Amino acid sequence: MRTHLLGLAAAAALLAGSAVAAEVGSYYTAWSVEKNFRLKQFDQSGAAAGFTYLVYAFENVYKMPDGGYRCDSGRDDEDTGNGMRATLDYAHRFGAGESVDGSADKPGQPLAGNFNQLRQLKKRHPQLKLLVALGGGEWSHWFSAGAATPELRRALVSSCIDLYLRGNLPRLDGHGGAGAAAGIFDGIDLDWEHPGLDDKASFTLLLEEFRRQLDALGKPAGKHYLLTAAVNSTDEKMRYTDPAAYSRSLDWINLMTYDFHGAWSKQGPTGFQSNLYPDPASGDDSPRSVDSGVQRFLKAGVPADKIVVGVPFYARGWSGVDAANNGLYQKATGPAQGFEEGAEQYSTIAARHLPSFYHPLTRQLWTYDKGTFWTYDDPRVIREKAGYVRERGLRGLMSWSLDQDDAAFSLSRAMQDARR
Known part of the structure; x- marks a missing residue:
């Protein structure tokens, strides 16, 4: 009987440890500095x-x-498809009142900008892991070509690691x-939006190359470098990849369940953008929901502990409804009119009451x-989604994006229920 009780206690401790270890994360955008968002606000x-x-x-x-x-840096270019905002990354100078640790950036210091603010935040919160996202909705143009052969993949991955992990940045404004x-x-977080019909094998092979080079980089110091991917949760996008295969290279998937x-769809019909469960009354031919996406990836062979559920910190909307x-x-x-056509950040919506x-049914x-x-x-x-993550043994919650939360970081705090 004592052995049985000890076994139950060990199991309970294991489960408790698993819950505490859940990931809570968010995307922090380079351009949020231009919207008067500062990491200092997040810290204070x-x-x-409560973030990992x-x-x-x-x-x-x-x-x-x-x-x-290859990955590249060292200049600014406003071109949509081939753009670069290197000044925001490491040459923008924050004043003392803006910075996380209260120090002003000075001319000639090796690192300024958002990278230096991230470094300061990490120093204050050692539990916080920082990843750099490659691609996104506008900057994924060359992934397909760059992942096409072993030689191209090796060079692409090596260049990204050299810039962002070894930290070898081109000189820019001192x-x-x-x-x-x-x-x-x-x-590194790979945000390839989105692999096409001919990219199924290349997507897996590119992630395998990232994993190989990241492991080689970390081996001398015994450090494990994280590799994640932001992935669309719908069947239409998933069919062009092999989740069971590529997830083996990943620490987790940031599942874009929104x-x-x-x-x-300018004339509607209106519908939910991030509902937890589907609604048969929606009239959708293929009802979409967080649960539908999660179940799709589980059935495809992705382990539950590699799935991080994504939540939006913004609204989607229509007018003339x-x-x-x-x-x-x-x-x-x-x-509807918002910060962009059909979208508005949570902080603005919440303030309107x-x-x-x-x-x-949908929990939306x-x-x-x-x-x-x-x-x-x-x-x-979001607390209901946190409960969903805990109950199903998923890896955690992430959000897009940090700067769209309200001043009290109400949504960010609600996400932390995933760790309880």
């Missing part, structure tokens, strides 16, 4: 203490004159240099007021 709020990782978004991959494809960013990032509906059913599943005349409605929130419909997550919705 106390929310940073941040992903810095984004860095680009470029076609080089020699015909190869900043940068060999090893300037060394020790900041603990890994953007199920949006005003890219019919009033029936408080605007839900109704026609519209166009996108609009009439809101909660759907008990929406607002409807004067013909405008918004669908989004609030703290209650």
Whole structure:
């Protein structure tokens, strides 16, 4: 009997340890500094203490004159597809009142900008792992070509590791240099949006090459570098990859379980963008939900402890929406107006105190007021997703993106329920 009780105690301790070890993370965007967001706010709020990782978004991959494809830095270029914002990365100078540790950036110091702020944040929160995201919605143009052969993959991966993990940055306005960013990032997040029909094998092979080179980099010091990937959760995108194969190279998948509906369908019908469960009444041919995406990846062979559920810190919306059913599943005349067409950050929506409605089946929130419909997550919705993660033994929760939370970091705090 005593042995049995000890076994139960050990099992309970193991489960408790597993819950505490859940990941809680967010994407931190390079351009959020231009929206007056500072990592100092995140630190001083106390929310940073409950996070396990941040992903810095984004860095680009470029076609080089020699015909190869590599990570690169050292200049600014506003071109949408081939752009670069290196000044924001490591040459923008934060004043003392803006910086995490209260020190002002000075001319000539090797590292300034967002990278230095991340370094300061990490020093204050040693539990925080930092990853750098490659690609994204606008900067994934060259992944397919760069992953096409073993030689191209080796060169691509080597260049990214040299820049962001070895920290060898080109000189820019007196900043940068060999090893300037060394020790900041603990890994790489591949955000290839999105592999196509001919990229199935290449996607897996590119991640295998990242894993091989990251392991080689960390071996002398006994350090494990993280490798993650941001992946669309829908069947339409998943079919072009092999989750069971590529997940073997990953520490976890940042599953983009949002953007199920949006005003890219300008006339609607309106629908939920990040609902936990599907609703048969939605009229969708293929109902989308967080649970549907998670189950899809589990059935494809991805272990539960490699799935991190994504939550949006922004709303999707339409205008000119019919009033029936408080605007839900109704026609519209166009996108609602927000920080971009059809989207608004949570902090702005929450401050309006609009009439809101909660759907008990899908576990999603929406607002409807004067013909405008918004669908989004609030703290209650995110806590329910945190419970879902705990109950199913998933890896954790992540969000897009940190700067869209409110001043109290209400959504970020709700995410931390995944660790309880």
